Amino acid sequence: MKKVITFGEIMLRLAPKEFLRFSQANAFEVVYGGGESNVAVSLANYGVPVDFISRLPDNDIGKCAMMELRKRGVGTEKIIYGGNRLGIYFLETGAVSRGSKVVYDRAHSAMAEIEKGMVDWDAVFEDAEWFHWTGITPAISQGAADACLEAVKIASKKGITISTDLNYRAKLWKYGGDREKIMTELTSYCDIVLGNEEDAEKHFGIKPEGLDITTQGEHVKAEAFLSVCKQMMEKFPKAKKVITTLRGSISASHNSWAGVLYDGKTMYKSAEYQITDIVDRVGGGDSFMGGLIYGLLKYPDDDQNALDFAVAASCLKHTIKGDANLVTVEEVEKLVGGDASGRVSR
16 A cells, blocks of 8 residues: 555643543643544554654654654654644543543644645655545644645645545634635545534534434434535535444443445445443544545445444444554454454453
8 A cells, every 4th residue: 555644733632540530630641642643543553554744843742742653653754843832632531421521732832833835745745645634633723724725735636535534623713714614625625524413514514404413312313414425525526425423422431333424326334333331432533534544445445344444443442541543453353243242362
């Protein structure tokens, strides 16, 4: 395979141990992660050559983030350096009826202060066949949005497949950018679009017909999202596939999990998993995207197989502490095959 390129911000994640609240914590566990870097780690675990592109501060904390990526097999040679700080987010892990909570501290981070022209995209895309970005990056700052637009334009000219995870974040988009205009232009360059019902509504005003997602509970009907997929393809004619994850939230500790993929003619639906004891759901969507990119590269003529791999991979991520999905192809394929026993491998 040729390289996959992902572009975004990696952050320092600080979280109280186990299920403590912020006010109970006297220590924080350190993890490095972010939407696009999590996708890169997944792909590296699956044996896909992948480079992560970002802007890091040239200090010890920035180097720690870079070393975490290198440890996982992600290419870091084309990361640029500058600025004064790495973005931070604080995570309070929820349980049962208490949801998890995130507090961002990423203003004026090295990545937030990136500007168009800083990254040599021609060099980055040499020997690349896929470029992935998320809606988090243009939400950070105008400079990050401009750099992302620069990237998709160059990738498109080179004939590189472009994917996005729309990833609406209510606590971002604070710099005054026109969210719908920015996201519409960026998404217009994409071949593969992933997003849930909230992403489609918040970014583009697209809603599933006849569905109130807050009342769905345990079972989310895939058919209800066909209207979203069709509306997305009408709005973005370059898109070849529109994919939606289906999360039924019974509680913070128990979710149902599935996905659908629409190629303009057929809507494929995965099996539905019951994740009854969630360890860490942060990065669940990123692990789905990583599995999807791998699946579409590995099974270019089998969308069902690609979708099944993505859903199983992200199901397993919910059992792993931290941002990234640290599973192997063999473990994912075992779950796809129906073995969810969790037996000890001896």
